[in-house]
């Protein structure tokens with residue numbers, strides 16, 4: 032069982048990320064509807080004759096049961112005769128097994144195959160002779176002999192047709208979409224019981240309630256889904272539209288600089304290194320060095336990134352700026368014949384001609 036517990040512990044990692052979709056059938060109906068477009072109707076999982084209709088602008092979430100002798104047909108969206116060949120309840124096997132306790136004769140903590148699983152991913156964990164049903168994580172299926180989740184190539188699922196069928200799709204009509212709980216620019220779609228991952232076109236994202244991709248500015252993402260970080264275009268020369276490579280000053284801070292790496296696959300470096308000079312130093316673009324801030328011309332606010340109280344001002348060695356909270360809050364002037372000396376924090380008769388204040 033060592034191997035099984037090793038592989039199964041992966042399940043808990045995986046379910047932290049994609050678990051909502053993996054365990055769709057075990058969610059509450061409200062949680063299921065959160066993943067589905069508004070107004071979606073579907074078969075209530077683990078039943079053959081109950082349906083759910085998700086809330087819409089004009090209606091609240093509704094649940095119902097078919098009249099006696101009828102089963103709910105998810106494709107038709109209504110109840111039809113249970114004996115009709117058009118309706119094969121995807122949970123029929125599961126319901127038949129429901130009252131059989133497969134853990135009755137199993138040892139504590141045993142993993143056994145879930146015979147109701149249509150895709151070989153289901154297994155049962157026996158705890159105090161009770162059955163706890165779960166699915167192997169994506170890409171893995173349950174091996175009934177080794178009693179562990181294994182890669183698909185390690186075990187041939189007998190119902191190979193249904194091998195990739197997803198439990199999330201069993202209850203949903205064909206072509207139903209589900210929100211991706213992690214990525215807002217992606218979604219899932221059930222096509223012939225198989226869960227396919229889809230991507231929204233550029234600059235759009237999936238609106239969980241509308242059920243289609245809309246402009247990123249207007250999207251309402253599924254609660255845990257995040258928009259991708261906007262692409263870093265620092266290394267893209269906006270004037271020429273081509274990539275730039277090398278060392279560059281940070282346009283927002285004299286004490287920081289960027290390194291743009293070589294373009295890859297024809298695309299500029301989207302992850303430039305953003306580095307900081309030691310305290311008291313600024314980046315000198317001409318010397319490609321960090322050096323004493325008084326020896327660097329900085330046109331930005333010289334109070335940024337320092338804890339000193341008074342700073343020299345670019346282009347005027349007689350004036351000084353007063354810093355508070357890392358920004359210049361006021362500007363003062365030394366008396367006639369005096370020059371400001373940031374190093375000694377006062378006005379002196381000596382003009383040191385710091386590059387920081389020279390014209």
Ligand SMILES: *[C@@H]1O[C@H](CO)[C@@H](O)[C@H](O)[C@H]1NC(C)=O
Pocket residue numbers: 069070087088089
């Ligand atoms: C709900 O309202 C939104 C915006 O008001 C609209 O775009 C959407 O189509 C409506 N949905 C339904 C099912 O009526």
Ligand SMILES: *[C@@H]1O[C@H](CO)[C@@H](O)[C@H](O)[C@H]1NC(C)=O
Pocket residue numbers: 132133134135136
């Ligand atoms: C458990 O063992 C009992 C007695 O041997 C047997 O009658 C029963 O069918 C077994 N149950 C299962 C699920 O194998």
Ligand SMILES: *[C@@H]1O[C@H](CO)[C@@H](O)[C@H](O)[C@H]1NC(C)=O
Pocket residue numbers: 205206222223224
């Ligand atoms: C589901 O819809 C697709 C079209 O999107 C179609 O090709 C496929 O045959 C349908 N599957 C079933 C089982 O109806």
Ligand SMILES: *[C@@H]1O[C@H](CO)[C@@H](O)[C@H](O)[C@H]1NC(C)=O
Pocket residue numbers: 310338339340
């Ligand atoms: C500024 O910060 C440095 C390093 O944290 C410290 O050594 C120095 O005393 C501080 N100066 C003032 C004026 O607070």
